[in-house]
Amino acid sequence: MALTILTTDDSKFQRNVIKKELTALLEGREITFFEASNGLEALSLLKSEKIDLMFLDLTMPEMDGYQVLGKIQEEGIDVKVIVVSADIQPKALKRVQELGAVGFVKKPMDGKKAEPIILKSGVL
Template sequence: MKILVVDDSGFARRALIKLLNEQLEGWEIVDTGDGKEAVPLFRQHKPDLTFLDLTMPEVRGEDILEEIRTFDRESKIIVVSADIQLKTRENVIALGADYMVNKPINAEKIAQALTAVMC
């Protein structure tokens, strides 16, 4: 099984990867801090699960989500964002996200997200 982590913050990306490695054994994790690399990496690795930050320079997470959903409706996508507005949550769900986690992340939030999308 494969996971793609897309977040321009190196700290947030490393923290998420650490939490994922603690909770999931045997999963391959690919990551990028560049939103422009997200869709090509998605196409190359065909992840079962993607964690996607919304606020990144140059390419918005919403645009990445929308593009991925034009060719893949099955892969699970969890949006990770510091934006806690209800409108943002509604928008990303409408664009095809399976779940949204508010930053800062922790083990409990990740476990809830994984339970929600893997069941």
């Protein structure tokens, strides 16, 4: 069964970096990728598709990553979320953990740094 991954970032470049890193890291695995450029698109995909793992930026137009995490909690959506952001302040780390994220990776994403978080998430 394919692993379904949603990358959510307003930067197409960053979405491509994440996809490239994950494709290399999870070589040999069947992966289906979905992309969203903002939180509203992401929530729509989370409701219409079975997503196993989500990589989420914090700073986006229309609905930011914090709001997305809040909605995921509020609506009981079953997805593991890894935040990918340049904002690595302790306050941001604490807040995303409180909102249910399983981990945090600094931009630009490095697959090797994401690997232990992915393994810990239990999706593999």
